[in-house]
Amino acid sequence: MLLATTILGAAPLVIQTSAMAQSQPAASASQSISFNIPPQSLASALDAFIRQSGWQISYSSALVRGKQSGGIRGSAAAGTALHRLVAGTGLAVKIGAPGSAALVGPVDGVTGSVDPGNSTALETITVEGEEGAWGPVNGIVASRSATGTKTDTPLIEVPQSISVITADEIKARGAETIKEAVNYTAGVHVGGSSASTRAFDNIEIRGFAPTPLYFEGTYLPYIGDLGGSPQIDPYLLERVEVLKGPSSVLYGQNYPGGIVNMVSKRPTDTPFHEVVAGTGTDGRAYGAFDFSGPVADNDAILYRLTGVATRTETNIDYTKDDRLLLAPSLTLKPDEDTSFTILSHYQKDGGVPDYQPLPYIGTVEAGPFGRIDRDLFTGEPAYNSYDRKQAIIGYDFRHRFNDVWSVRHNAKYISVDDSYRTFFSGGYVETDGVVDYSKMKRNAIDYSSDNQVFATETNLQAEFSTGAVEHTVIVGTDYKWFRNDYTGRYGFGNTPLDVFNPDYGSYKEPTVGARWDNRISQLGIYLQDQIKWDNWILTLGGRYDWAWQTDEDLLTSTVAKKTDGAFTGRAGLIYLFDNGLAPYVSYSTSFMPYSGFDGQNNPFKPTTGQQTEIGIKFEPEGYDALITVSAYDLKQQNVPTYDSLTFLPSQRGEIHVQGVEIEGKATVFDSLDLIATAAYTDSVYSKADDGTQGNKVRFMPPVNVSLWAKYRIEDGPLSGLGLGAGVRHSSSGYGNDANSFKYPAYTVVDAAISYDFGKNNPDLEGLELNITAQNLFDKTYVNGCSNINSCFYGKSRSVYANLSFQW
The missing domain is CATH 2.170.130.10 (TonB-dependent receptor, plug domain)
Incomplete structure (x- = not known):
């Protein structure tokens, strides 16, 4: 976490705290304790020092990047041990309040460590928890x-x-x-x-x-x-x-x-409470709460209880969404090296979703009667509905045996029971070769699905050094079981709808067209080593999977079984320059089992993928920012394709994607958040039997650009006011595999305004208003087509206002 402080009357220095305050009492600067910290990177050595001493150390991550520590073994005073750890790095140690210190660059000509007896205390040291990979992030820039x-x-x-x-x-x-x-x-x-x-x-x-x-x-x-x-x-x-x-x-x-x-979100050791009430366009009503902290002031038992209740309509007639959600969790921490967390939630969703495919003529291009209203409801008010019940329960166990070995084990059970009744477009009615561009054919669908997943994983992690080379090794195994029980009812050629003068109430109920019970199991073992030497980091990983699949067609009483195995891997190399630049190169692979049979009645093989990626990351020293520029070459093989003459399927297809991406996130002067992204994606059917070879992949626009900025006023009468705006642009793309038509490019603008009432009135500390708008200027646009009869209008203007209170 980046903070600002003043050292020896100098200009403000941006620093980052390195760890949370330990539950154990911090050793005094002169208290002798036993240390066992081998030579390693300075950042890792400081982490070990914190665990063994209970101290709190403040420093900038950029300050220690690429620096090595000679380590320390044996008994020493905490202050002396800290100075030995940073000896030869060119950094200075500043001892602050008891049990705390800061690392700084050369001060007043000092180029090495400062003797504890001659050190000067910081005027201000604010210590907070460092960001962890599984925890919260302060702001928009994760590290x-x-x-x-x-x-x-x-x-x-x-x-x-x-x-x-x-x-x-x-x-x-x-x-x-x-x-x-x-x-x-x-x-x-x-x-x-x-x-x-x-x-x-x-x-x-x-x-x-x-x-x-x-x-x-x-x-x-x-x-x-x-x-x-x-x-x-x-x-x-x-x-x-x-x-x-x-x-x-x-x-x-x-x-x-x-x-x-x-x-x-996980239980916190610091009490936290928040309630939210909201409103917005289309009759939106929103409420949420989030409570966490120790149970009965016992730091060994932590809880969290989160809930959401919301209901809203949409701009499309007759549509609505509602949700009730409750998520309790509990963490047991018998000591600082052990935690056991139970995570769960139950959620119920309902309403009438707004899936509304419309023909190309009438949306992208105007027909004889103009363009179809984007508010048109193409279903039936008495028919369309959606219901989902989902539940997740699981646990996460972690234990650190010592400074080298730690273990993590987790398991989850996920259940989803949902049903969906809707209509989708079948194109315009055509009679004797004459197309009626006012009446749209409709196909009805009614499905129910019961999905279940059980997954568990265990991995052992070791952090050690072999001479000047550091290793972070994980070896693990995971298993998952997935079952899908599905019933589909289809009503093709249902009652047409006049899209310019809809008259609801006439439709036919669909009939059962599919029933299956599919089960997939996967067992995998993997090994990864993150190898650090000087400023080089080499990441090597390998994995082997066994996958078992059973597809049972309940209507025809047929069962198909298959077993697949695959090895996948990744190798990546990165170099950390002292100025925050980090160029890298990597190669990685993937596999995915595929259901079905080819034209020779052979089960489909898994699809496979390979990617080569080069890039550079930049974490500028002294700034809360991360910029990534990457270029990649990505292929997927064994893609099913259909012969243009025999129409028999085979797996001779291949998709080839090449692209460049730029993404930057930064918080400047603690008051301005910036996000800028740009991507070029060239996605091609590089091999195919159906006449599409060389065509662009449908439904994937090649260019996407976005920019977001929000400024918070920190001083003066407008202190607490925040103003934000964003723009998103997507280029045109092809709407079918034959590349015979395209949907247009679009650009939309978003906005936000917030106000922190506590900035000017301490009695209102914790009270904040957030108002956000998507598609601020209410632009009507088509954001994609998946075929000539299925084009989709983009979201209309949506304005949400949430009033939250934290204490």
């Missing part, structure tokens, strides 16, 4: 993550592009779904059917969809664009993390574009 390595690692040390959307950013932009949270993320696209409904979080990364979603590292079940997946409310989360590129080496079967991992 650490576990999604990319399954260890608590600085983002600048991960040789792969990772974007972190913090809870503060989610709040500032007013995101109410995960796909809204990632709207300002390079290489991520949310458009068309994915953006058209609030009920599901369908996301594309680097040209591939669907993007697998993970909650606390556990896969969330998903069966298709229309649902069957749990939806995690952003209010439950500390952060949303986007790992771009193949991720099978740590997570098993996955599509090669990347994953989205959601990190939940």
Whole structure:
């Protein structure tokens, strides 16, 4: 966490605290204790010193980057031991209040450590908890993550592009779904059917969809664009993390574009309470609460209880969404090296979602009767409905045996029971070759899905040195079991609808067209070593998976079984310059089992993916900022394709994606938040039997650009006022595999205003108003097409106002 302080009357110095206050009493500067800290990086040595002494150390992460410590073994006074750790680094130790100190650069010509007896106390030292990979982030710039390595690692040390959307950013932009949270993320696209409904979080990364979603590292079940997946409310989360590129080496079967991992709020050792009340456009009513802290003042037992209740309509006629959510969690901490956390939540969603595909003529292009109103409801008020019940319960156990060995074990059970009744477009009515551009054919769907996931993982971590080389090694195993019990009712060629003068009430109930019971199990073992030598970091990882799949068609009483195995790996190299630049290169692979049979009645093999990525990360010294520039070459093989003559399926297809991404997040002068992203994605069917070889992949616009800024006034009569604005641009893209038509580019503007009442009135400390607007100018636009009969209007202007109080 970056803070400002004044040292020896000098100019303000930005510093970062290195750890939370320990539960054990801090040793005095002269108290002799036993240390066992081998030679390693200075940052790691300081972490070990804090654990062994109970001290609190303040320093800038940029200040210690690339520096090595000679370590210390044996008994020594805490103050003396700290000076020995930094000896030869060119940094100075400043002893402050009992049990605290700061590291600073050369002061008044001092180039080495300062003798404890001659040290000068800091005028101000503010000590707070350092950001951890599984904890909260103060502001919009995260510095650490576990999604990319399954260890608590600085983002600048991960040789792969990772974007972190913090809870503060989610709040500032007013995101109410995960796909809204990632709207300002390079290489991520949310458009068309994915953006058209609030009920599901369908996301594309680097040209591939669907993007697998993970909650606390556990896969969330998903069966298709229309649902069957749990939806995690952003209010439950500390952060949303986007790992771009193949991720099978740590997570098993996955599509090669990347994953989205959601990190939940956990019990805190400091009491925390918040209540939120909100309103907004389309009759929005919102309420939430979040309480946490020790149970009965016992620091060994911590709790958290979070809840959400919301109801809103949308701009589309007859549609609405409602949610009730309760999430209790409990942490047991018998000592500073052990924790056992139980995480759970129950959620009930209902209403009428707004999935509204419309024909190309009448949306992108005006038809003979003009353009269709974006508020048109294409379903039936008496038919359309959605209901979802989801529950998650699990635990996370962690224990550190000593300064080298630690273990983490977790398990989760996820249940999703949902049903969805809706209509989708079948194109315009055509009679004797004459198209009626006022009447749209409709197809009805009614499905119910019962999805269940059980997942467990155990890994052992070792942190040690072999001479001047440091290692962070994890070896682990994970297992997941997924069951999907599905019943689908379909009514193709249902009653047409006059799209310019709709008359509801006439439709036919669909009939059963599919029933299946699918089960997938996966067992994986993996090994990873993060190797540090001087300023070099080499990350090597390998994994082998076994996957078992059983597909039972309950209508035909047929069962298909298959077993797949695959090795995946990753190798990455990064160099940390002292000025904060970190160029890197990496290679990673993925695999994904695929259901079905080819034209020779052979089960489909898993699809495979490979990516080569080069880039540079920049964490400028003295600033709360992280900038990533990356370029990648990504392929997926064994893609099913259909012969243009025989129409028989085979797996000779391949998708080739090349791209460049730029993403920067910064907080300047503690008052201005900046986010800037740009991505170019060239996604091509590089091999195909159906005549599409060489065509661009549909539904993936090549250019996406976004910019967000929010300024907070810190002084004067307007102190506490915050003003924000953002712009999102997406280029045109192809709406079908044949590349015969395109949907247009669009640009929308978002805005935000906030006010912290406590800035000018201490009696109102903790009271804050946040007002956010998406599509501020209420632009009517099409944000994607998936075929000629399925184009989707973008979200209309939505204004949300939330009043929160924290104490």
